[in-house]
Amino acid sequence: MPTIERAEPPYLQVARHIREQIKAGKLQDGDLVPSSREISRTWGVAMATATKVLATLRAEGLTRAVSGVGTVVQTNGTLHHSARDRSIAIHRTGKIYPPGHYAKIRTAVLSPAPALAADALGIQEGAPAIRRQRTTYTVDHTPVSTSVSWFDGALAASCPLLLSTERIVQGTARYVEEQSGRTAVVTYVQHAAGFASEEEAEELGVPVESAVLVSRNRFVDSDGVVLEYGESTALPDHWVFYEYTNEEAE
Template identity: 65%
Template sequence: MPAVDRPEPPYLQIAGNIRDDIVSGRLKEGDAVPSAREIARNWNVAMATAMKVLSTLRAEGLVRAVRGIGTVVQTRALHRSAHDRTISIARTGKVYPPGHYAKIREAGLLPAPDRVAGALGIDEGAPVIRRRRTTYAAEGRPVSTSVSWFDGAVASKAPLLFEPVRIVEGTVKYVADRTGRVLTATHSQHAAGLAGAEEAAELGVAEGSAILLSRNRFLSAEGDVLEYGESAALPGHWIFYEYNIEDGA
């Protein structure tokens, strides 16, 4: 049976647009978001719809009301996933929004473990580049720690991967640009887990604390895996995804 096209209600479309600006970093912590009157005027919707936009964003923990100012962005509970970082690269040219930064703990070449070889589509034991980083938000709060893996075959074209320094545009865009490929998709998996010794030390929590584990693959138009990543993030930080559900009944 053909699917029925049911577009999202206007308030969800507008909330999604503002949410994308927050997630990508175009709107940062403390920035004002449009008032209900501005939303109603700019989007040509009723005031009731505009008010629903702001209440949705408040319910998601992305904005808060400040007396005398209006509604402003708050990002303390926001965890930026690999997908979010891809959006940020495309919209701002930077992988991290203002106020967020990363410290590269190590970078080097080693034989590919089995799971990494499988993710990158190479032979076990083949050379891979490994980069470990910890990401911080405002006031130096660690929010996630991660390891990125790259096929060692890109080493000659992407030498910065061996340097323990930040790559402003993000490692995956750097690799894509240096190898003449285009980033087209990200595949992400998430699961609850417990912090091991390394994650606990980086995140400033007790070993065995609850954390969010993620695995991400960044794909080129040709289907090559440009980067495979594994990360651990603190609890209480939200990831946002939107899915369009088609009713085939």
């Protein structure tokens, strides 16, 4: 039976906005978060709603209250910056990673597509595919995640930089859009606990088969075709945030 979709509660909308500023690096550890009075004035919501926003962020472990100061960001570097987070960051700040974080492209080659990548991209297993491997580091040069992105090999002609280990300043998604006209409009993400392979362990500086967070990402264009398939591995204790509301069925 069809149901009516209700608008998201205002406090969740405001909390998401601030959360995404934190994940994008616009608000960093130690920075002040807008006060309840500022939130109320800026967003035109009641003080009770603004107070609930700050309580939500504290409950998520993203902020803490400091007596005589206000509410400050406190993540202690435990956020996992997912593919979605990077997409948000590039649109909001023009930068892919938070301040101090950076990535190194390890390889960028044409390679036979493995089964999972081929199935996602809609090509034959073993067909030529672009394989880009990167490792992401924090400001103190500590690796926090490593990932592999796969693209249909046919994109090599219009997007030659995908086969270069030089950093693509605007990010691969925007570069592919500019060069090919194809835009990723939907992203599907899967997360699971896993164990680091030998290659992943070497990149992350941990023992083989260490516990890690494994993600699969599918970036889908307006025609419903997967533009990019990615697999990433992140260290434990780096948190991914989701939000949803529970409503009783009527």
